[in-house]
Amino acid sequence: MRAIVVLFDTLNRRFLPPYGAEGVHAPNFERLARHTVQFDNCYGGSMPCMPARREMHTGRYNFLHRGWGPLEPFDDSVPEMLGGAGVYTHLVTDHQHYWLDGGATYHPRFRTFELFRGQEGDEWKGRVADPDMTDVDSYASNRPLRRQDQINRQYMRDEADHPQTRTFDAGLHFIDTNADSDKWMLQIETFDPHEPFFSYKKYHDLYDAPATASGRDFDWPDYKHVTESEDDIAHLRARYRALLSMCDASLGRVLDVMDEREMWHDTMLIVCTDHGLLLGEHEWLGKNVPPFYDETIHTPLFVWDPRTGARGQRREQLVQTIDFGPTLLDLFDVDATDDMQGQSLSGVIAEQNHIRETALFGIHGGHANVTDGRYVYMRAPVTPDNQPLAEYTLMPTSMRGRFPISALTRAELVPPLSFSKGVPVLKVPAIAPTNPAVFGSLLFDLETDPEQEHPLLDPEIELRMAGLLVDAMRRADAPDEQYVRLGLPRQGDVTPEHLVLGREAAPETELTSEQLAALEQSPVATRTVAQLLDDPAAREVLRQVLGPIVDGPLPDEALGMSLLDIATVTTGMIPAEAVVALAELLPATEAEQSGGGSQQ
Numbered sequence: 120m121r122a123i124v125v126l127f128d129t130l131n132r133r134f135l136p137p138y139g140a141e142g143v144h145a146p147n148f149e150r151l152a153r154h155t156v157q158f159d160n161c162y163g164g165s166m167p168c169m170p171a172r173r174e175m176h177t178g179r180y181n182f183l184h185r186g187w188g189p190l191e192p193f194d195d196s197v198p199e200m201l202g203g204a205g206v207y208t209h210l211v212t213d214h215q216h217y218w219l220d221g222g223a224t225y226h227p228r229f230r231t232f233e234l235f236r237g238q239e240g241d242e243w244k245g246r247v248a249d250p251d252m253t254d255v256d257s258y259a260s261n262r263p264l265r266r267q268d269q270i271n272r273q274y275m276r277d278e279a280d281h282p283q284t285r286t287f288d289a290g291l292h293f294i295d296t297n298a299d300s301d302k303w304m305l306q307i308e309t310f311d312p313h314e315p316f317f318s319y320k321k322y323h324d325l326y327d328a329p330a331t332a333s334g335r336d337f338d339w340p341d342y343k344h345v346t347e348s349e350d351d352i353a354h355l356r357a358r359y360r361a362l363l364s365m366c367d368a369s370l371g372r373v374l375d376v377m378d379e380r381e382m383w384h385d386t387m388l389i390v391c392t393d394h395g396l397l398l399g400e401h402e403w404l405g406k407n408v409p410p411f412y413d414e415t416i417h418t419p420l421f422v423w424d425p426r427t428g429a430r431g432q433r434r435e436q437l438v439q440t441i442d443f444g445p446t447l448l449d450l451f452d453v454d455a456t457d458d459m460q461g462q463s464l465s466g467v468i469a470e471q472n473h474i475r476e477t478a479l480f481g482i483h484g485g486h487a488n489v490t491d492g493r494y495v496y497m498r499a500p501v502t503p504d505n506q507p508l509a510e511y512t513l514m515p516t517s518m519r520g521r522f523p524i525s526a527l528t529r530a531e532l533v534p535p536l537s538f539s540k541g542v543p544v545l546k547v548p549a550i551a552p553t554n555p556a557v558f559g560s561l562l563f564d565l566e567t568d569p570e571q572e573h574p575l576l577d578p579e580i581e582l583r584m585a586g587l588l589v590d591a592m593r594r595a596d597a598p599d600e601q602y603v604r605l606g607l608p609r610q611g612d613v614t615p616e617h618l619v620l621g622r623e624a625a626p627e628t629e630l631t632s633e634q635l636a637a638l639e640q641s642p643v644a645t646r647t648v649a650q651l652l653d654d655p656a657a658r659e660v661l662r663q664v665l666g667p668i669v670d671g672p673l674p675d676e677a678l679g680m681s682l683l684d685i686a687t688v689t690t691g692m693i694p695a696e697a698v699v700a701l702a703e704l705l706p707a708t709e710a711e712q713s714g715g716g717s718q719q
Contacts, residue, residue, distance in 0.1 A: 120301070120385055120425070120451060121301065121305075121382070121385060121386040122305070122386065122387040122388075122447055122450055122451075123304075123305050123306075123307065124306040124308075125307050125308075125370060125373060126306060126307070126309075126393070127392045128168060128309065128311065128392065128393055129311075129312055129313040129314070129392065129394060130312060130392035130418070130419055131414055132395065132418060132419040133395075133413075134360060134363055135148050135419055137149055137152035137157055137419075144326075144360075145363060145367040146371070147367045147370045147374060148370065150374055151370065151390060152421065152431070154383070154430050155388065155390070155422055155423040156422050156423070156424070156430065156432050156433070156434055157420075157432070157433045157434070158421070158433075158438055158467075159433055159435050160417075160434075160478075160492055161391075162437065162438075162439050163393060163394045163415075163416045163439070163440050163480055164180050164182070164480050165182035165480070165481070165482070166411065166415075166416070166480070166485070167187075167407055167482070168216055168393055169187050169216055169221055169222045169225070170182055170188075170482070170483070171394060172393065173185075173225075174439075174440045174441045175443050175444055176190060176199075177194050177195050177458070178195065178442075178445050178455060178459030178460060179441060179538060179595070180441065180479060180595045181483075182480075182482055183481075183592065183595055183598065183601055184483075184597075184598060185510050186482075186483035186484070186549065186551075187483075187518045188510075188516060189221060189223055189225065190225055190228065190514075192514070192542070193513070193538070193540040195458060195459065198210070198228045198229045198304070198306075199228040200456075201448070201453060202229070202230050204452075205302060206302045206303060206451050206453075207230055207303040208229045208230045208305075209229060209232065209305050209306070210226055210229040210305075210306045211232070211233045211235070211290045211293065211305070211307050212232070212234060212307075212310075213236070213237070213309055214308055214309070215236070216518065217234060218234060219518065219519050220516040220518075220519060220521060221516055221517050221519065223516075224514065233286075235285045235286050237271045238310040238313075239310065239313065239315065240264020240268045241271060243267070243271050243274075244271055244273075246270045249266065250266060250270050251269070252266070252269060253335070254335050255335060255336070255339075256336065256337040256338075256339070257333065258341055259680065260342070260676060260680060261339075261676065262679060263679070265339065268317075268339075275317075278319050281365075282309070282310070283309045283310070283365065283369060286307065286308070287307060290305060290373070291373070294382075298382070301385075302451070304447060309369070311362055311365065312363045312366050314359075314405075315338045316338040316339070316359045316361065316362045317338060318358075318361045318362045318364075319365070322361035322362065323358075325364055326361055328354045328358065328361075329350040329354055330350065330354070331348075331350060331351045331354050332351055336358075337351055337354050338355065340355060340404040340405055341405065342406060342407055342408045342688060343403070343405065343408065343687060343688045343690075344402060344403060344629065344690065345402045345404060347404075352399040359398055370390065373388075383423065384425055386423075387425060387447075387450050389421070389446070390420070390421040391418070391419070391440075391443060392418050393440070394406060395415045395417075397414050398414075400414050400570075401571070401572075407482060407485075407552065408553045408688075409558065409690070410486055410488075410555065410558055411480060411481065411482075411488055413571060418440075420438065422464060422468060424465060424469070426469075427469040429468050429469065434467055434468070436467050436472070436473050437474075437475050437476070437477070437478050439480075441461030442461040442462055442464050442474070443461070444459070444461060445459055446463045446465065448463070449465050450465075458537075458538040460595065462474045476491060477491050477587045477591055479588070479591040479592070482553075483508075483510070483549070483551065484505060484551020484552070485551060485553060485555050486498060486558070487592065487605055488588075489584060489591055493565055494562065494564055494584055495563045495565060496561075496581065496584035496585065496588060497561040498585065498607070498619075499555045499558060499559050500554075500555060500605060501556075502556070503554075503624075504667075506604065507600035507603055507604055508549045508551060509548055509598065511533075511544045511546055511547075512544060512545055512547065513544055515527060515530070515545060522547060526547050526548060527547065529548050530545045530546065530547040530548075532544070532546075533546045536596060550668055553690070554692050557690050559619075559624075560623060561620075562574055563575065564580075577620075581619075582613060582614075582615065585607065586613040588607070589602075589607050589608065589613050592607070629687075629695055630686060630687065630695045634699065635683075637702075638698065638699070641683075641705070642657075643681060643686075643698055643701050644681050644682075644683040644684075646705075647678065647679055647681055648677055648682065649678040649679065651705070652669070657705055660705055664697050664700050664701050664704065665693065665697060665701075682698055682701060683698060686698045
């Protein structure tokens with residue numbers, strides 16, 4: 120037996136023709152559906168990219184204990200387990216997070232691996248002089264990445280030079296080299312169609328992209344509430360579709376070689392993704408900040424299992440990312456570990472077995488969510504500060520760096536987790552990158568409201584769904600503070616006293632356009648967070664208005680943004696009234712310290 124996993128990043132099922140999308144040129148995804156079993160109720164688990172990959176390796180949920188981080192020393196890794204059982208494993212990828220601090224322990228679990236540079240803002244080609252940014256649409260976040268991306272694109276003028284193309288080239292080379300060998304697993308993984316939605320003219324020409332209001336290209340949205348025009352959003356969606364069509368062409372190359380080499384009889388094929396994203400739905404762009412609506416977390420999945428011969432069929436059973444690893448173990452007759460919560464999909468494919476009644480999903484410090492396939496319950500924190508919250512780790516690194524000393528000085532060594540193999544772990548105070556308290560808890564009926572536009576207020580359904588959520592959290596050995604944060608019982612039954620729908624405070628209001636205009640020349644817009652924190656007087660004002668978050672483990676990206684950027688790109692992290700108050704208080708402090716404001 121052999122296995123090929125094709126992992127696309129940020130694949131939105133609502134743009135795929137096999138799931139009913141129209142107007143998208145993706146003939147190879149349609150071809151794929153004819154060759155495989157198509158899953159209609161696959162849900163991600165832990166968001167976003169690397170937390171999802173930890174689930175793929177370990178077969179268990181990540182988000183209740185940990186944010187974005189590496190594989191832990193005590194983690195099971197499916198590729199490593201397969202290697203120990205004599206299966207040759209190989210990874211080809213252009214997903215740049217593997218070679219950053221928060222992903223550095225994943226790819227060495229494969230026997231061999233190839234990494235291709237240049238996606239997103241990968242720190243790849245060095246250029247001291249600033250690139251031409253005149254065709255780049257306005258943005259608030261990821262400034263260094265966007266600069267680097269413009270440099271990287273200069274080295275991808277031809278499709279053959281694109282990291283996605285080179286990744287699939289390498290995957291096909293592995294197949295050609297090893298087509299006559301047995302017992303191997305290949306993972307072909309591309310960062311596409313993740314933003315920025317960069318592709319080429321022949322794919323752009325497939326779609327009508329209206330001019331943006333600025334006249335510049337718009338292929339990289341901030342994760343924020345929509346303020347763009349309808350034409351801007353249409354342009355962005357056209358760029359996403361174009362990149363999706365490029366991904367479709369790459370997928371077709373894999374299907375071609377499986378046909379040409381007659382691999383269908385002995386090679387499993389899994390085509391999957393980690394998550395989707397919002398492209399204007401629910402008036403939001405991106406992911407992570409807003410609740411995880413279906414566009415983000417209800418993911419496409421296609422599986423060909425040569426042991427069953429089932430193809431051109433659909434399955435409605437609830438499955439999740441945590442099931443991918445156990446499915447591969449099962450193919451090669453390797454036992455899953457006791458710590459794995461996922462299950463092999465072989466029984467779902469062959470006999471339409473139900474392997475779970477609920478799916479649990481979320482992001483560290485975000486809503487804790489559960490679905491039974493019909494209802495989706497999104498539980499928000501019960502206090503505005505979204506606390507208490509901690510990370511449990513022996514690898515104190517995050518997406519792009521090490522944990523700050525300010526966080527590590529407050530870390531404590533605590534007894535082992537149920538899945539840490541008897542090893543004590545660090546408990547580190549955490550601040551989430553978003554605050555779901557501002558959205559409140561939500562309940563949707565996907566049967567009557569598939570677009571999730573009309574939240575329910577039904578105590579009976581909420582009581583049942585909250586009970587299912589607590590059951591799932593207990594099975595995952597959620598830490599005590601998660602129950603406190605969410606106002607749910609660590610032990611005992613969920614009762615009507617634990618219900619929150621209709622009782623929560625109204626969401627924070629966002630800054631108005633008039634307020635935004637008035638704030639543009641104030642210190643909340645002209646100085647970065649790092650500059651304000653370096654000013655002792657300004658730092659004290661921040662403490663007075665914002666509280667403990669000022670001295671918390673702030674990510675590097677936040678340090679490079681202004682307070683106004685953070686307030687507009689995120690929701691709830693810095694309330695509108697706090698931004699207005701700081702604009703009034705900070706000028707005097709700046710004048711005392713430096714004699715005037717400084718520009719970014």
